[in-house]
Amino acid sequence: MKNDEKKFRHESLQDRETIADLLSSLQQGLSQGVLKFSDEDNAITMKPSGLLNLAIKASNNAELNVLDVRISWQASGSKKTKKAIKLSTK
Secondary structure, three states: OOOOOOOOOOOOOOHHHHHHHHHHHHHHHHOOOEEEEEOOEEEEOOOOOOEEEEEEEEEEOOOEEEEEEEEOOOOOOOOOOOOOOOOOOO
16 A cells, blocks of 8 residues: 655744744635645645644643644544634733
């Protein structure tokens, strides 16, 4: 069986405003149903549709703060339950 899996990974230091701009682009891509990621080494295009699974993890301590956002979906229908989430800036 041939593995057609494509992967993209990028990690870099950015300022808060640049990350906010990237997240805004991500939001726009999700709204339009097309996500295109690229850097000097790699590129990938994804087309999210149907119900998407959203996982958010946040933790902080004196030394490190971490925010992980994961969005996933299956090519065919999902059996997960839709749940409400609130996100606040205050």
